[in-house]
Amino acid sequence: NDVTWASDETCVVTASDDKTAKLWDAATGRCAATFSGHESYVFGCALNPANTLVATCSFDETVKLWDPRVARAVLTLDAHSEPVTAVAFNGLDGSVLATGSYDGLVRLWDVASGECLSTIFAERAGLSAQHAPVSHTAYSPNGEYVLASTHDSTIRLWHVAGNPCRLAREFTGRRSERYCCTAAFHVRCDRRRGGLETHAVVAGDEAGAIRVWDMQSGAVAHEIVGAHDGAVLGVDPHPKRDLLASCSMS
Numbered sequence: 001n002d003v004t005w006a007s008d009e010t011c012v013v014t015a016s017d018d019k020t021a022k023l024w025d026a027a028t029g030r031c032a033a034t035f036s037g038h039e040s041y042v043f044g045c046a047l048n049p050a051n052t053l054v055a056t057c058s059f060d061e062t063v064k065l066w067d068p069r070v071a072r073a074v075l076t077l078d079a080h081s082e083p084v085t086a087v088a089f090n091g092l093d094g095s096v097l098a099t100g101s102y103d104g105l106v107r108l109w110d111v112a113s114g115e116c117l118s119t120i121f122a123e124r125a126g127l128s129a130q131h132a133p134v135s136h137t138a139y140s141p142n143g144e145y146v147l148a149s150t151h152d153s154t155i156r157l158w159h160v161a162g163n164p165c166r167l168a169r170e171f172t173g174r175r176s177e178r179y180c181c182t183a184a185f186h187v188r189c190d191r192r193r194g195g196l197e198t199h200a201v202v203a204g205d206e207a208g209a210i211r212v213w214d215m216q217s218g219a220v221a222h223e224i225v226g227a228h229d230g231a232v233l234g235v236d237p238h239p240k241r242d243l244l245a246s247c248s249m250s
Contacts, residue, residue, distance in 0.1 A: 002044045006051045013054055013068075015042040021056045023068055033071040037064060043180075044087045048094030053111070055097055057084035063099055065111065075114050080105060085180055086136045092143040098160075104131020106148050108160060120148070120158055120165050135180035141187055147201060149183045151176060155203055155213075171213040173220050174205035179231045179249070181205055186212065186237040186244075202244060204232020210246055 002015040011032065015021045021042050023033040040059035047054055053074075054066040063084055065075040080101035089111075090096040096117065097109045106120040121131060132152035139146055144161040145168065155171040174181070183203035200221065201213045208229055212222040230250035237244050 001042065004045055004047055006047050007049050008051060011051075013045045013047055015045040015056060017041045019058075021045050021054065021066075023054070023071075033068055035064070035066045035071055035073070037073050037076075038062065040083075043083065043085050046087050046089050046097075048089045048111070049091060050094060053089075053094065055087045055089065057087040057099060059083035061101075063087055063097070063109075065097075075111075077109060077114055079107060079109075082133070086134060086148075088137050088139045088146070090143045091139050091141050096143075098137045098139060098146050100134030100137040100148060102133040104133060104150070106134055106137055106146060106158070108146075108165075118160065118163065118165050120146075120160075135176065136182040138182075138184055140185055147183050147185065149176065149181065149203065151178070153177060153205075155183045155201060157201070157215075169215070169218045171201055171203070171218055173213075174203055174209065174211055175207050176203075176205055179206055179233060181232060182234050184235050184237055187239065200237075202235050202237055204228070204235050204246055204248070206231040208232060208248065208250070210235060210244070 012024050019038045021035040025032050038058040042058050044057040054068050057063045063077040063079040064073045079099050080103045082102035084101045086100035088098045100106045108118045132150035136149040146158045146160050148156050153176050157169040159166050159168045186200040204210045210224040210227045214221045228248035228250050230248045232248045234247045
């Protein structure tokens, strides 16, 4: 259901319908640890920047934090009232965790205490009370924004550095009503500004297309129609080059 690299590129973590997550040695391909304890499908996984914590989310409506050295759960969050479909660490220091669920909510959690810091819901975007299920969340590299994909075919960019959180931008034009089609930030190096700059949002859709939106305007900058024959479930921009990896159901 999900796979994520460690920041040092030595291992990956996978999430599976067998109710477990696994840690794999990237050099040998061997399973180094199995995280067992969820009561239903494990749908998402994440590693903090220091690679000292693994987060998993499940259809059992919980989120678990694990010590990968001993494969033991150190914290369980009764996170949502529906299956939890997304989990992402703040990329700066991993002190905050973002989760998303079919209950239509995105929540931010203090990793140290397990306290819910903020709940983001549809009314804050001026929408109706009927929340669209959240299919994916992603933190921006600077830790100031969370990207939330929902099953109303919309991607919303939330500014989470302040309190309360506020809607910064909406990205529309794709179809995502049935499958969990992820979205991602595209980051490039801007030497003039002395560092990395997040300048685009990338996502696939259920019709097999891939779109790139400009971060500032929210407009579609590029569109690859027919990139795949089936729903595009995952996209991952290259960290240094203008390249994109994608996967689909075809």
